Amino acid sequence: MNVHLLRSPELNVDTYRDVILMLRQFPGPIRYLESELGIMDAKPKEHFWENEKKFNTKEQVMQVSLNLNEKRPLEFPLTDHRLSWIDLFRQCYNYRSQRNIPTEDHVILLTDIGNDKNWFGAMDDSRKNYFVHTANWKHFFKNEVDVRFPIAYEVITWLLRSELFGEKSDMQQYLHQKSIGCFMDYCENKMEIILKMRTADICLDCLEHINQKDLQPNFVTQILETMDGIRSNLIFRERVRIMRKPSRIVVDGFMKQIHLVDFGNLCVRLNPKERALFLLYLNHPEGISIPELFEHGQEIFAIYRQISGRESEEEMRRTILNLLNPLEDDISINLSRIRRKFKDAVGEELLPFYDIRGEHGEKKYIKLDRELVTYKN
Ligand SMILES: [Zn+2]
Structure with a gap:
């Protein structure tokens, strides 16, 4: 039909x-x-x-x-x-x-x-x-x-x-x-x-x-x-x-799409770069400061390579290097996009559980209890 x-x-x-x-x-x-x-x-x-x-x-x-x-x-x-x-x-x-x-x-x-x-x-x-x-x-x-x-x-x-x-x-x-x-x-x-x-x-x-x-x-x-x-x-x-309780998350499949289970399985529409960044932070509950991101270059690159699709190896490398460069705006642009997309999906009140936040110059992290996160292949 x-x-x-x-x-x-x-x-x-x-x-x-x-x-x-x-x-x-x-x-x-x-x-x-x-x-x-x-x-x-x-x-x-x-x-x-x-x-x-x-x-x-x-x-x-x-x-x-x-x-x-x-x-x-x-x-x-x-x-x-x-x-x-x-x-x-x-x-x-x-x-x-x-x-x-x-x-x-x-x-x-x-x-x-x-x-x-x-x-x-x-x-x-x-x-x-x-x-x-x-x-x-x-x-x-x-x-x-x-x-x-x-x-x-x-x-x-x-x-x-x-x-x-x-x-x-x-x-x-x-x-x-x-x-x-x-x-x-x-x-x-x-x-x-x-x-x-x-x-x-x-x-x-x-x-x-x-x-x-x-x-x-x-x-x-x-x-x-x-x-x-x-x-x-x-x-x-x-x-x-009244519940003040965030929704569970499923990271779904090869493309690692992010679904909010309790929100009717709503998919948060992060693009591959935003998603790779989000997933890196999800892997690190202890937090990562912006200058420390470089130390996780291999890890985020591996995620990005899997989910980005069409680009060449060289283009993918450039994209990630640019993202991790603390002297470029790319990182803050992507952080604020991730914030906006989660805000649209979960609303203002639950946003602090999902966005990547932290004081300027300090470690940034995602607050969500990792018990609420499931990876599904
Ligand atoms: Zn009826």
Whole structure:
């Protein structure tokens, strides 16, 4: 089952790639394919939200909104941009005809642009074309969210609905008007989306419905495992403040990717150089000062050589020598990138467990208890 995830031009590239990486962690028949929508052939109209209540309410039929800057809470009244459902679906149709996409493939437009019914996402009558709204999640989750999780949740639940329902009208009657924490909750009040995703569940009635439809078991398994990952991430993030407990880490496979086990197995997207540096420090709980890094040149080089991939031996050597040179900026640039990526993944409160820190001129180290670290081949 091919699912083309179409990045709308305004959607941040890193957010987009992270969503795909996250979805691909769960194996099964669904294949997620990357695609870019060059330009949108429709011009979003300005929309004025006089108050928050309207912003939080879906319009009957099938909500939203947005400020492209998600860093701070939204303030009302608010003006954002949106398109009609038809215009949004048309981007999928255009993409299909330009690229000759087989009819049975699914095309999902991921976009920061809102829609005229103010929904989180929707699918057309063919049940093969969709859009998912990628902005404003921090508003609904009160900032306590890694946006790739709700986006991924929307993607998989629309795919499940597509397999489950013959026609759109059919689907409508199965929607739960009152939220019970099932993927079929209608959530007219969009704030109720939190309940739906924290539970990330399928109620007994819907399970029975899935059972009767005789869906492919490995398709259902892939969807359920993705939902479980999303739930554990959301819940772990919410509870961090009271648990004050960092997530376990798995250093996975030949490429030594770093996964946060308790955050829904979220992969921290360090590039090979950043990852080699992080892994070196992980091997040395006692800490290493910047000038001492040279003494660990062989060790970090061995890690880097394994995971870097394409470069020549000579290029790899140059990269590492440059990184370890205390007179160059490269080391501080990489340390701050590692910090930023962990901050995005675990939030401010847990960051001190994972970043490489230490006073200027002193030893730097990673605080995380090494009992929480597992290496998996
Ligand atoms: Zn249900």
